[in-house]
Amino acid sequence: MKNIAQxxxxxxxxxxxxxxxxxxALAPACAPKTDxxxxxxxxxxxxxxxxxxxxxxxxATGDAxxxxxxxxxxxxxxxxxxAGEAGPCKDYGDRLCKEAGEGxxxxxxxxTVTDLIPPAACEAGLKDIPYTVAKLGAxxxxxxxxxxxxxxxxxxxxxxxxxxxxxxxxxxxxxxAQFLKQYDQVLADLQRMEAKNKPLDAEKIxxxxxxxxxxxxxxxxxxxxxxxSDFQCPYCSRAANVVEQIKEKYSDKARFVFRxxxxxxxxxxxxxxxxxxxxxxxxxxxxxxxxxxxxxxxxGREDLDKYASEIGLDMAKFKAALDGGTYxxxxxxxxxxxxxxxxxGTPTLFINGKRASNPTDFGAVSAMIDAELxxxxxxxx
Numbered sequence: 376m377k378n379i380a381q382x383x384x385x386x387x388x389x390x391x392x393x394x395x396x397x398x399x400a401l402a403p404a405c406a407p408k409t410d411x412x413x414x415x416x417x418x419x420x421x422x423x424x425x426x427x428x429x430x431x432x433x434x435a436t437g438d439a440x441x442x443x444x445x446x447x448x449x450x451x452x453x454x455x456x457x458a459g460e461a462g463p464c465k466d467y468g469d470r471l472c473k474e475a476g477e478g479x480x481x482x483x484x485x486x487t488v489t490d491l492i493p494p495a496a497c498e499a500g501l502k503d504i505p506y507t508v509a510k511l512g513a514x515x516x517x518x519x520x521x522x523x524x525x526x527x528x529x530x531x532x533x534x535x536x537x538x539x540x541x542x543x544x545x546x547x548x549x550x551x552a553q554f555l556k557q558y559d560q561v562l563a564d565l566q567r568m569e570a571k572n573k574p575l576d577a578e579k580i581x582x583x584x585x586x587x588x589x590x591x592x593x594x595x596x597x598x599x600x601x602x603x604s605d606f607q608c609p610y611c612s613r614a615a616n617v618v619e620q621i622k623e624k625y626s627d628k629a630r631f632v633f634r635x636x637x638x639x640x641x642x643x644x645x646x647x648x649x650x651x652x653x654x655x656x657x658x659x660x661x662x663x664x665x666x667x668x669x670x671x672x673x674x675g676r677e678d679l680d681k682y683a684s685e686i687g688l689d690m691a692k693f694k695a696a697l698d699g700g701t702y703x704x705x706x707x708x709x710x711x712x713x714x715x716x717x718x719x720g721t722p723t724l725f726i727n728g729k730r731a732s733n734p735t736d737f738g739a740v741s742a743m744i745d746a747e748l749x750x751x752x753x754x755x756x
Contacts, residue, residue: 403735405608405638406720464489464497470504474511480547481511518543518551521558528562535569571717575728583712583725584632589651589660591622592630598727598747601632602734603713605721606648606667607641607674613735614722615668620737621744629744633664635709636721643674645706650679652702653693654686662686 468489472482489497500507522543526536543551554561575583583601586594600621604611621631635651637644647667654663666682667674676697683693696702713723724734726743733739 403610403613403733404720404722405605405610405641462497463494463501464492467497467500467504470501471507471511474508475515476544479545481514514548515544515551517548517555518546521551521555524555524558525562525565529565529569533569534572535565539565567717571730574730575716575725577728579716580725580728583634583716584630588632588634588709589655589664590630590632591661592626592628594630596628596630598625598629598744599632600629600744601634601725603634603636603709603718603721603723605635605637605641605644606651606664607644607671608638608721609671610735611722612668612671614724615664617735617737617740621740624741625744628748633660634712635706636713636718636723637706637710638721645703646676646697647674647679648706648709649697649700649702650683650693652705653696654683654688656696657688657692659686659688663688 468486471485471489472479475481475485522539525539526533529536529539580599584599602614602618604614618631618633621629635648637648651660651663651667654660663682663686666686667679670678670682679697680690680694684690716725722734724731724740726740727747729743731740731743
């Protein structure tokens, strides 16, 4: 999966930033690797921890005096107030963080400074706090402008606009300024995100659920589930377990369709998909499906021949199909279908055209299926 924990100086950085802040629920998935080298994430300022047993002023300056005989050798000094205790500096920091946003890098920097400056300075700052609040507001103008422009272009009522309004205030002003400079690319990136959140139209649902793919369940089922998968993707093996549970619980109520989406950096995935199609031609797709997901670390040609033999395929036909690339074009056609419905990683699961947020979680998938069936949870057999 793309490394969303790092901020790159490009438009996709906004989506990465939102994802890192928890705004975008991203399920575990395999995805094409980015061509842009990631840059190091911007560090977040963290208030320094209070030191245990801090040296006294005398010890710190080296101006220690000899202790009198029998006296406690430790000089008596006034205890410094704990950074978390009430006082003018805490009040000052809290007031400013309320304006800057709790948890933001600006707030963390403010807390660091107010931990270091003397109480008298904080008291002076409290007396003239409107000045600092105005300065903070000026710093945040870029972020306010970014939110306004994005929501105007995305639509005020969209989920993506709501996310932008909620999460952008947590960004440092410098990042907002950077995104404004790359606004067209940022907007296009978020528009793609918004498009992915929308259910597929009837034409696309029919296209990806066509009968040419391996499937199980009634053809006239009320619920159609379509998965795009990669036999070498570790997260897809988790989704395969979910598919098995779907089969056990919903085989008479839902139709499941398997589509191939082998990722380019999985060197054995495309051939494995061809092998699965060759098995499907002999009526044993899911037997081969299960074999390959159970042995993801061994998907070379000899391994595929071994699994085909173990499930009882006609080996002459199977080998001829792989040797001649009989199903290569069909696998590529599945990938093209995936691209048409914005599949950019595996596993991707659609339930009546609605994208499942976490296809590796049977509880979440089951809840979506039940909702499509009419709302009442379906009892497990």
